[in-house]
Amino acid sequence: MNPATYNVDEHLATCRLTIDHAALCDNWRALDAASPGARTAAVVKANGYGLGLGEVGLSLAAAGCEVFFVATPDEGVRLRRMLKTREIFVFNGLTIQNAAVYAENGLVPVLNTLDDINVWSQFWKLRGSRKPCGVQLDTGMNRMGLSEKEVAQFVANQELQHSVNIITVISHLACADEVNNAMNGEQLQRFVKRSKAFGECELSLANSAGIGLGADYHFNLVRPGIALYGGECSAPGKNLMKPVVKAEAKIVQVRQVNKGDVIGYGGTHVFERDSTVALVAAGYGDGYHRAASGAGVAARNDKSSGGFGAIGGHKVPIIGRISMDLMAFDISKVPAQIIENEAFIELFGHDILLDDAARAAGTIGYELLTSLGQRYFRNHINQPEHSPNNG
Numbered sequence: 001m002n003p004a005t006y007n008v009d010e011h012l013a014t015c016r017l018t019i020d021h022a023a024l025c026d027n028w029r030a031l032d033a034a035s036p037g038a039r040t041a042a043v044v045k046a047n048g049y050g051l052g053l054g055e056v057g058l059s060l061a062a063a064g065c066e067v068f069f070v071a072t073p074d075e076g077v078r079l080r081r082m083l084k085t086r087e088i089f090v091f092n093g094l095t096i097q098n099a100a101v102y103a104e105n106g107l108v109p110v111l112n113t114l115d116d117i118n119v120w121s122q123f124w125k126l127r128g129s130r131k132p133c134g135v136q137l138d139t140g141m142n143r144m145g146l147s148e149k150e151v152a153q154f155v156a157n158q159e160l161q162h163s164v165n166i167i168t169v170i171s172h173l174a175c176a177d178e179v180n181n182a183m184n185g186e187q188l189q190r191f192v193k194r195s196k197a198f199g200e201c202e203l204s205l206a207n208s209a210g211i212g213l214g215a216d217y218h219f220n221l222v223r224p225g226i227a228l229y230g231g232e233c234s235a236p237g238k239n240l241m242k243p244v245v246k247a248e249a250k251i252v253q254v255r256q257v258n259k260g261d262v263i264g265y266g267g268t269h270v271f272e273r274d275s276t277v278a279l280v281a282a283g284y285g286d287g288y289h290r291a292a293s294g295a296g297v298a299a300r301n302d303k304s305s306g307g308f309g310a311i312g313g314h315k316v317p318i319i320g321r322i323s324m325d326l327m328a329f330d331i332s333k334v335p336a337q338i339i340e341n342e343a344f345i346e347l348f349g350h351d352i353l354l355d356d357a358a359r360a361a362g363t364i365g366y367e368l369l370t371s372l373g374q375r376y377f378r379n380h381i382n383q384p385e386h387s388p389n390n391g
Helices: 021-034 045-049 053-063 073-082 099-104 114-125 148-156 182-198 336-341 354-360 365-370
Strands: 015-020 067-070 087-090 108-111 132-136 165-170 202-204 245-257 275-280 308-311 314-319 327-330 344-348 376-381
Touching: 015 021, 021 053, 021 376, 045 053, 045 365, 053 067, 053 073, 067 073, 073 087, 073 099, 099 114, 108 114, 108 165, 114 132, 114 148, 148 182, 165 182, 275 344, 308 354, 344 354, 354 365
Parallel strands: 015 376, 067 087, 087 108, 108 132, 132 165, 165 202
Antiparallel strands: 015 245, 245 275, 245 344, 275 327, 308 314, 308 344, 314 327
């Protein structure tokens, strides 16, 4: 078992993820081809979007990725154990207490405030050196990064400027998935203007959706995340990425119910006809959101149908409330032979797309992927060969 990723034994698991590394690598190559004037990084934060930080990182490195972004220093340390020679940027988390960890592991901090810059500056000043760092600019999202005022303060402080080795300047688009949103152009203009204060640095603005906005947004480095994992990054129905992960739950019981019976907590689903029901061993404890429950659940407060699964290529509705460890599907219309031969129901994958499953729960593919729990057996398929020395 990879020390960077916990994985339950296949024979003990009641739900499983099949992670197709060939599709993952193909998605990276497609995004790389879509931004020919820039290097293509990979965002692998949140345990590789729930799929396994080490496994995802190694495969993307084998595909040719040279630059990785994680969210926290702990993620950076774990990824460095797998990838000895790749650039690893850490979006946030630098403190005077952990600066040495960055240094020891060759991690590049993204500095988001003047205080961050001072921490990195003082750490290396004591050691008579200057190691690389990145700087993030706030161009209108008001989330992370130096404000216009702070950029001016940095420029005015010659000593501070010369005390850090800034190699990359980044910002983050707030509305890139909305192609016609005016904020995209506004952020682009601010980024172009403010990044000039940092001289000849590598520039990075585009996330997954930002790549689709065109060459003006690509600069020197693009940073895809969700698109690598097969998720939507633009308008629904226009996803050109290959599905990477299939989530399935084991059928633990098939039962016949009568017209007028109810199922699940609160008895929210009343059967309008005699039906066949499959119970599977997965629920919100496994990251499948309760809000995707079938019609009548109090959490939804509406009459929409909730989510769907698939068995043998047949789409089947979730019925009743999703509980912590169990959920129910109406499989009445599925041929008996399929029910006899299938041991799992797909929660999302090829028949139920990731983002369709997420929409049924009122959320997005990002949240569904990163909510996946530790009870899944993670089956990694089509992994490329890796170099044990440098990832």
